[in-house]
Amino acid sequence: MSDAAMIELRNVSRQFGDITAVDKLSLRIEKGEICVFIGTSGCGKSTTLRLLNKLIDCSSGEIWVDGEDVASLDSKLLRRRMGYAIQSTGLFPHWTVERNIGVVPRLLGWPADRIDARVRELLELLSLPYATFVHKFPSQLSGGQAQRVGVARALAADPDILLMDEPFGALDPITREALQNELLRIQSHIHKTIVFVTHDIDEALRLATRIVVMDKGRIVQHDTPENLLNNPVNSFVEDLLGQGERGLKRASLERVEDFMLPLGAAGLPSLSIEAGSSLRQALSLMLWQRADLLCVRDQAQVPLGILPISALLQSKSS
Amino acid sequence: MIAIIKYWRGPLFWLALLLLAVFCMGQFEFLFRQLTPDAAEVIYHRESFAQLLLNHLLVVAVAACLAIIIGVLAGVVVTRSWGRDFLPLVSQVASIGQTFPPVAVLALSVPLLGFGDLPTIFALMLYGLLPVLRNTLAGLQGVAGSTLEAARGIGMSPLQVLLQVELALASPVILAGIRTSVTITIATAAIGSTIGASTLGNPVIAGLVNGNTAYVLQGAVLIGLLAVCVDSTFERIQHGLALRYGG
Numbered sequence: 141m142s143d144a145a146m147i148e149l150r151n152v153s154r155q156f157g158d159i160t161a162v163d164k165l166s167l168r169i170e171k172g173e174i175c176v177f178i179g180t181s182g183c184g185k186s187t188t189l190r191l192l193n194k195l196i197d198c199s200s201g202e203i204w205v206d207g208e209d210v211a212s213l214d215s216k217l218l219r220r221r222m223g224y225a226i227q228s229t230g231l232f233p234h235w236t237v238e239r240n241i242g243v244v245p246r247l248l249g250w251p252a253d254r255i256d257a258r259v260r261e262l263l264e265l266l267s268l269p270y271a272t273f274v275h276k277f278p279s280q281l282s283g284g285q286a287q288r289v290g291v292a293r294a295l296a297a298d299p300d301i302l303l304m305d306e307p308f309g310a311l312d313p314i315t316r317e318a319l320q321n322e323l324l325r326i327q328s329h330i331h332k333t334i335v336f337v338t339h340d341i342d343e344a345l346r347l348a349t350r351i352v353v354m355d356k357g358r359i360v361q362h363d364t365p366e367n368l369l370n371n372p373v374n375s376f377v378e379d380l381l382g383q384g385e386r387g388l389k390r391a392s393l394e395r396v397e398d399f400m401l402p403l404g405a406a407g408l409p410s411l412s413i414e415a416g417s418s419l420r421q422a423l424s425l426m427l428w429q430r431a432d433l434l435c436v437r438d439q440a441q442v443p444l445g446i447l448p449i450s451a452l453l454q455s456k457s458s
Numbered sequence: 459m460i461a462i463i464k465y466w467r468g469p470l471f472w473l474a475l476l477l478l479a480v481f482c483m484g485q486f487e488f489l490f491r492q493l494t495p496d497a498a499e500v501i502y503h504r505e506s507f508a509q510l511l512l513n514h515l516l517v518v519a520v521a522a523c524l525a526i527i528i529g530v531l532a533g534v535v536v537t538r539s540w541g542r543d544f545l546p547l548v549s550q551v552a553s554i555g556q557t558f559p560p561v562a563v564l565a566l567s568v569p570l571l572g573f574g575d576l577p578t579i580f581a582l583m584l585y586g587l588l589p590v591l592r593n594t595l596a597g598l599q600g601v602a603g604s605t606l607e608a609a610r611g612i613g614m615s616p617l618q619v620l621l622q623v624e625l626a627l628a629s630p631v632i633l634a635g636i637r638t639s640v641t642i643t644i645a646t647a648a649i650g651s652t653i654g655a656s657t658l659g660n661p662v663i664a665g666l667v668n669g670n671t672a673y674v675l676q677g678a679v680l681i682g683l684l685a686v687c688v689d690s691t692f693e694r695i696q697h698g699l700a701l702r703y704g705g
């Protein structure tokens with residue numbers, strides 16, 4: 141057993157009849173990572189996720205979770221240690237939001253007051269006002285609210301690992317982005333190991349510490365978002381990244397503060413941008429305002445530096 | 459308390475009418491006299507109505523309980539991964555059985571079990587089984603795949619998935635099947651009188667044999683009131699269930 145990997149797949153395959161859904165997959169996912177699976181429909185992403193929590197068994201190969209071979213673990217107990225959120229939410233329609241979120245803690249035998257406190261905490265974490273939502277049934281929620289509740293349910297028993305299969309699918313772009321931001325915010329507090337499946341390359345680039353590109357049950361490339369953009373291994377990955385937009389996609393991963401120049405003696409430019417914004421936002425502002433120079437400020441509006449358009453063309457400082 | 463009475467006022471009303479009919483049938487002798495002026499007796503006296511009602515209820519209760527237990531169990535078994543092989547067979551039997559007239563089932567069970575309550579219970583049980591089984595299958599198969607995946611995925615045991623998710627979600631449909639089954643059983647139990655079971659069918663049969671329309675009417679009214687009373691009770695239970703699951 142190699143050290144530190146939270147999840148490790150060794151030569152894992154799964155057949156359904158003649159179809160090989162997952163084909164000799166080997167992969168290490170480190171503790172605290174957000175590992176995002178992406179690929180065409182039917183390439184085996186969901187199957188891989190279901191192999192991890194033993195909803196289906198491997199045809200061959202081994203899966204190790206936190207130093208243990210999952211084949212030797214009781215599947216119920218394994219699953220209770222892994223949060224599971226799916227696109228269709230799978231909320232229990234006959235239970236209130238409260239009962240849905242509390243289901244795993246209840247299975248684990250937590251006392252009622254601890255479950256109640258946890259439900260309150262999670263609703264707050266996911267920006268769902270407690271009093272409004274706690275007694276609602278899933279049929280009374282909007283799609284975005286239901287997906288939040290689904291995520292809350294996955295987080296409820298504070299599992300080390302979260303499995304998320306297109307948890308923000310079928311949402312409008314604004315709600316989707318809000319939920320992505322929430323996930324990143326939550327992750328910065330709780331440091332789970334997250335395995336996340338998506339169809340959306342922008343979502344993958346945004347959330348992932350590393351991305352797994354899959355095709356026909358195999359891994360095509362396993363890399364950080366930056367490396368994926370800079371060195372796609374083949375045309376499949378290039379197509380996935382959307383050829384014409386690659387520059388912009390990379391720019392959306394880069395932050396203004398890494399590219400700005402020191403404040404000069406000359407006066408401050410009239411247009412400003414926040415240091416934490418992406419280069420893509422900076423470029424967009426320049427294009428829109430037809431300006432070639434921006435003032436970089438921190439959140440308190442204190443000027444930190446300047447960003448001339450030529451600075452966007454430099455390779456990353458630091 | 460008042461709220462409870464208000465909620466159950468439908469069944470309570472029919473129950474009151476039923477009890478009135480059982481214990482005060484004699485008060486209406488003048489009415490029945492109009493129907494059969496020539497008959498020596500107009501009110502059925504061979505057994506008391508209360509006794510017939512009790513026995514009728516007993517026969518129905520035993521048959522319905524057996525039908526519910528067997529129907530739900532069979533429905534559960536054939537929807538498990540290990541029992542799925544029997545699903546086509548069982549659902550076929552369920553639908554064919556429904557086309558079988560109850561009298562035929564009754565007639566067929568006499569050679570097996572003789573006369574009396576037992577063959578009646580057996581026939582009623584067989585006949586009442588089908589709606590329960592059919593609705594159990596429909597209810598369990600109606601549970602969304604994603605709900606089941608989530609239930610397993612968060613770590614429920616198979617028994618927990620069955621009890622807390624599948625049966626809970628299917629319960630309105632199953633209950634509708636039970637309602638149909640019990641109502642059919644109450645009506646059909648009357649035919650049991652032809653093979654020697656003592657039920658509310660007794661006055662009906664006696665009336666038919668002796669050409670006494672008053673007897674027939676008394677039996678029919680009692681059976682009808684009992685059926686409506688039980689049916690409206692189920693209606694209230696279903697209503698309550700629907701409210702609880704937040705429409």
Ligand SMILES: Nc1ncnc2c1ncn2[C@@H]1O[C@H](COP(=O)(O)OP(=O)(O)OP(=O)(O)O)[C@@H](O)[C@H]1O
Nearest residue numbers: 156159160161180181182183184185186187188339
């Ligand atoms: N239970 C199953 N029985 C038979 N075949 C299956 C089963 N589950 C998945 N498959 C097949 O395995 C392949 C991979 O399916 P999988 O659901 O993992 O794809 P996916 O990458 O999640 O696709 P999508 O992006 O559309 O969700 C598909 O060809 C699918 O038809």
Ligand SMILES: [Mg+2]
Nearest residue numbers: 185186187305
């Ligand atoms: Mg999928």
